[in-house]
Amino acid sequence: MFKKILIANRGEIAVRIIRACKELGIKAASVYSDADKTLLHAQYADESYNIGVPQSSESYLNQDKIIKLAKTINADAIHPGYGFFAENAEFIKAVEEAGLAFIGPNSKSVAMMGSKTAARKLMSQNNVPIVPGTTEPIESLEEGKKNASGIGYPILLKASAGGGGKGMRLVSFDSEFQAAFEETQRVSLKAFGDDSVYIEKFIEKPKHIEVQIIADKFGNYVHLFERDCSIQRRHQKIIEEAPSSILNMEIRNKITSAAINAAKACNYYNAGTIEFLMDQNKNFYFLEMNTRLQVEHPVTEMITGIDLVKEQISIASGNKISFKQDDIRMNGHAFESRIYAEDFENNFLPSTGELLEYVIPSGPGVRVDNGFGRGSKVSMYYDPLISKLIVWDKDRKSAISRMLRALSEYSIAGVTSNISFLKKIFNHKKFIAGTFDINFIENEFIPSLEKENGKQTDYKLQTIVSIFIAALKEQSSAGNHIRNKLNRDNNKWTELLYE
């Protein structure tokens, strides 16, 4: 087993990995930029190293700095978390060449899955259904138009190197094709440095279903069932659950076998996720493979009892998977809510600032993967995820109640959070019924948010806020009365002295 691991990440995922290291008796070393000194990962690690100015390219994305640091401090492995270097084949290769272990797949598997067209081709050759469309980049406008009408409109134009919804364009008619094609090429060249574009049939009202797999270097492959991640805003997931409420055992068997085939096709090892789109007839199509730990991995951990991060570390150090497929049972239902510093009433605009107040939920069945504390600063340089709230209960209905209960225990001030938006979703009829697709937020919430008088007045909260603020004003005009009052309540001696 490793003796010291360098964690090349920040925030809640760095904390998650530090926790696994500590429980395994491995020394955890963290890195932090100038903007992140106040975050928990800098405090919880056994060793913490400042890696410079806030800009990612100079800190968390500075390959030479990170590999050099790992060598200097005698770390024997690097865990990339998600984002940053996690799916960067070049970085993984450099880590391997530096004689360090990379906690994740090898660079070849990552490279194979990095190009969307190459991955689609590989999948279709290995019994993994793909969305109908092209498996090679489009060479010319004429070829593209011919392909599009062959597949049948509406279609999606996608950047081969894209992801996260960037470089994607819906085309409904032949007449729109040329403009859309040129724009997608331009956008993908700018965003990904590569202008290859391919065509996929547009699947209407799909669900986003993904399968967690894990594999070792001895050719053992295990799946850990599926997650439903259809609740997204601007193509970013905000609520995930496991298991999916719409799969029966037959479809579950099919989709998990397809996922294992996908992992085998690229000689994969370590933890990975195969994402699928599922149409309304429960046909599923390969979307992409994420060759890393996912943000939403905790819901899988909650229903299977497997610690994915410890397993990742163990596999990277050369061990076999510590369990067999038949050992894994699904138990109960889990949800994850991503707590973002953002203002949903203002077009989901990120919010920055210091967390002046920050209390996280607890209690039965509640887990919070968290990177911040009171006094931590949410900066403009990174993504605005503050923490993830994960709940488990015996069934989906109970887990929804538990999530609403836990969300109400958060107390955040200093930045705007999306907690009241999350509550609206968990109270929504269609969400409770499970009959939602990836357009849920766009269809059910965005129109009402944009409506002139879409805001519903909460008279009870109006009352409470009004009384509070008047009381505050009244007492502050009479000196710092509130603080004095509290001290007096706590200290009888003061009372004797002054009253």
Added chain:
Amino acid sequence: MSEYIVTIEDIKNEIIIFNGSSVKLNGKRYDYDVTLLSGVTYLLTFSNKLYKISSEKINDEKYRITVDGKQFEAVIRTSLQEKASKLVGINKNINHKLDVKAPMPGIILKIKKNEGDEISKGESIMILEAMKMENDLCAPISGTIRNLNVQEGIAVEKGVDLFSIE
């Protein structure tokens, strides 16, 4: 006894505070207690329930209040100040101009409208890139764009005047 007007989301609430533990709101009388917990966070005891409330002062009369996961901007004025502000408000309405400021630090990626363009509420004016995301800045009211102060590609601090709408 003091009289206050608290304005939240355009709704005006009239409050009379009696002796620091009793209050009359919109004509109804209640008992209350406020205790400072720490920093910006207080406990309000009201109708047999305790509410944890955070309060950040924006200026002398404006506060950002967080309670039960929801955020409000509340303006508090004494009844005298409220009368005065109404008079000022009438004058302001003649100009009816709104300055739009950068909601957060970032880089102006794209400006979609020109000075003098007629725009309607909710229309996207420019894209501000911050926190790895492209954020659409939309018109808060309908009108004409004036005083476009920024160019594509420049970095702006929070609170910088971007443009105004008349």
